[in-house]
Amino acid sequence: MHRIRWILILGWLILIASLFFDPITPPLTEPSNTLSPFKLDPNVCIKVQEVCLQEQPYPVGARIFWAAIVPCSIFILLVWGHEFWRRICPLSFVSQIPRTLGIQRRYKRVNPLTGKISYKSSKVKKNSWLARNYLYLQFSCFYLGLCTRLLFVNTTGWVLGSFLVLTIICAIAVGYLYDGKSWCNYFCPMSPVQKIYSEPRGLLTSAAHQTPNKTITQSMCRTVDSQGEEKSDCVACQTPCIDIDAERSYWTDISKPNRKLLYYSYIGLVFSFYFYYYLYAGNWDYYYFGAWTHEENLLNTLFKPGFYIFDTPIPIPKILAVPLTLGFFGLASYVIGLKLEKYYKNYLARKKIAIPKELIEHRMFTLCTFLVFNLFFVFGGRPTVRLLPISLQYLFNALIIFVSTMWLYRTWGRSPQIYLRESLAVRFPKKIRKLRLHNSWYLKVRSFNRIKK
Structure with a gap:
């Protein structure tokens, strides 16, 4: 996994470098390049507010990132779950660089009894403001990130590259200031998205609660000793920890008010993010043909009309239209979610x-997760999927429906009681055996293994 992470981070750095300087991929978009699926069609007019875009050959780095890598990450979260994503996530990897290099910030601690001096790394305090409100902070950063993407980042390579470099620097800085996976658990704007698609468990996620005690489970922090064996490196930066047992974390926090805000408003944010392309351009070609990944002079449109509805420009600047649209639909879906939950309880x-x-x-x-996953793939990745043969497009649609339906089938029947019984079925018999009781009378001469079945 360490080597795989290095390969992925190097690939990510190459992609970021290509956003600043890329002399290789623009020829792939030349209209004369008949072998390239990315070639521009000079006979197609993609209109934005009834004006045809003047498309020029462009680097494909931004298109690959937004229309391929991001959709793949969402698919990975639902299928292989949080544990797989956290172990390959480039930001999670770079956040551990200060600890690996031994330059992490530490503070002096003096034992009042012995006077012995030790140096400890910092952790987020359990009762601090950050520990209580981290999900609100992450979700706010996610909202701002979506607005920033529509306004500044989507098409301009150096802006996207700078945005990604800044994110990497933030992850390293948090890794320097705090121990463990504090970046992932308390700061990363993608963490709320991970929770939605991967909790309580992915389709193929391992069951941490059904493993023996003292087992290194899921994506918990680990290191390798001198014999090449994995051992736990957990510092308890969050309890319960989603990296140790994602389902336990889910059931523990499920009734917190921030979870309803997260799940219910996320649907509105996803819908409004993609719907805004239509509200802005006045047609769907602008999005589905991928013109938004290489639109010239995006920054010059910030103070131009942000809506074009019924062939009429609405004189609200784009820089205001974007946050208003996303905020309105996010708030509306949150209110609708609360109403539907109330109706369900009354029923x-x-x-x-x-x-x-x-x-x-x-x-x-x-x-919510089932609906938003399918909603996302109505739009997410479509500029790339539409380049495939029609038969593969239908196969892709069938795969999305099959995967989401299987996930719904496996997840709908879960409950805290089932989770607890499954945990006890593994751990309780071992505790009984340690007591060395004559339990054959109580078990009616049945074995523990038979009872578990």
Whole structure:
């Protein structure tokens, strides 16, 4: 995994470098390059507010990043789960550089009894403002990131490259200031997205709660000793930790108000982000043909009309239209989510069906993830998918529906009680055996293995 992470981070750095200087890929977009799927078609007029874009050959780095890499990450989160993504995430990797180089910030600690001096690395305090409100902070950064992408980052290579470099610097800085995976758990703007698509578990995620005690599970921090064996390197920077047991973290925090804000408003943010391309250009060709990945002079459009509806420009500057659109739809979907949850509770009360509050919220969140995953892939990656043969496009659609349906089937029936019973089924028999009790009478001469089955 360490070598794989190095390969991925080097690939990411090459992509970032290509955003600043790329003499290789522009020929792939030349209209005369008949072998390239990225070639521009001079006979196609892509209109933005009824004006044809003047498309020129362009580097494909931004297009690959937005229309291929980002959709792949969403697919990975739902299928292989949080543990796989955290172990390959480039930002998670670079955030550990200060610890690996031994330059992480440490503070002096004096034992009041012995006077012995030791040096400890910093952790986010459990009762601090950050520990209580980190999800609000991350979600706010995610919202600002979406607005920044639509306004500045989408098409201009050096702006996108600078944005990614700044993000890397922030991850390294947090890794210097705090121990463990503090960047991932408390600061990363992608962390809320990871929670939505990977909790309570991915389609092929391992079950951490069904492993023996003292096992290195999922994506928990680890190191390799002199014998080449993995050992835990956890510093307890967050409890419960999503890297140790994602499902336990999910059930522990499911009733917190920030989870409803996250799940319900995320649907509106995803929808409005892609719908804004239509509201701005007045057609869907602007998005589906990928013209937004190489639009010339994007920064010059900031104070031009941000909406073009019914063939009429609306005199609201784009720099205001973007945050207003995303904020309105995000707030609207949050309110709708709360209303639907209330209706569901009233329906169960009328039917006299007693269901724990956590299970109701779990089912609502599960439906949100199922809907937003399919909604995302109505748009996400389509500028790349449309370049494939029509048969492969249908196969891609079938794959998305199949994967999301299987995930819904496996997740809908989960509950805190099932999780607890599965945990006890692994750990409780071992504790009984350690007591050396004569338990054959209680078990009716049955073995523990048979009881577990």
